[in-house]
Amino acid sequence: MSLAEHLREFRKRLILAAAGIAVGMVVGWYLYTPVFEALQRPILEAAERDGANIEVNFAGIATALDMQLKMSLVLGIVVSAPWWLYQLWAFVAPGLHQRERRYTFAFLGAAIPLFFGGVAFGAWVFPRATSVLTGFTPEGAANYLDAQMFMTFAMRLVLAFGLAFVFPVVMVALTWVGLVPARTWARGWRWAIMLIFIAAAILTPTPDAVTMLFMAGPMVALYFVAVGISRLRERAVARRPRTDVTA
DSSP: OOHHHHHHHHHHHHHHHHHHHHHHHHHHHHHHHHHHHHHHHHHHHHHHHHTOEEEEEOOSTTHHHHHHHHHHHHHHHHHTHHHHHHHHHHHHGGGSOTGGGGGHHHHHHHHHHHHHHHHHHHHHHHHHHHHHHHTTSOTTOEEEEEHHHHHHHHHHHHHHHHHHHHHHHHHHHHHHTTSSOHHHHHHTHHHHHHHHHHHHHHHSSSOOHHHHHHHHHHHHHHHHHHHHHHHHHHHHHHTSOGGGTTO
């Protein structure tokens, strides 16, 4: 494909991904109330447990509407994940050999569960991180959480975990199609760990070390799992006859 064709293909996949997210936003609009109640629950439980005055504060006449629109967008991204992950692979697929394109189902079969697994793990971390952070509120003091910051914290945390869990699949895919050898991932493990911790510090919406470790730990483990799978792939290819190497 020429550069112009690549750009047209990128625009096409981007439009299709955006259309899928827009449809997901409609679903997210109706899921907003139960999701917000679930996010607010750890705040209410912490206030009741610690006897503190902790609550989410909507400081503005349009804040509630703005929050519902933003939450609908995030929920739309989560709901439509299978669709935009497929568009990501479909953009890469034209550059692959015909036999390599059959790995589409393997890519999606790994990326989709890992993305939702990351989202679920982020949802598990959120109430625990919230409980730890609000636990520092002094006795007798009030902690009015700004709705904008509170919802941004929740949305960034969940999405960051989902995207972080997909990265190892990208690693394996690059080795699978022969673009990055497994030894490159293995030799760069020290740099990888450092970059993972830097990325976790940037992606997590709060500066506390607890949330960063919750993200960095699974990412490091998944990195080494991806390295192991990449090595197994290369060994399997090396044992095949030369005529079947591209299979």
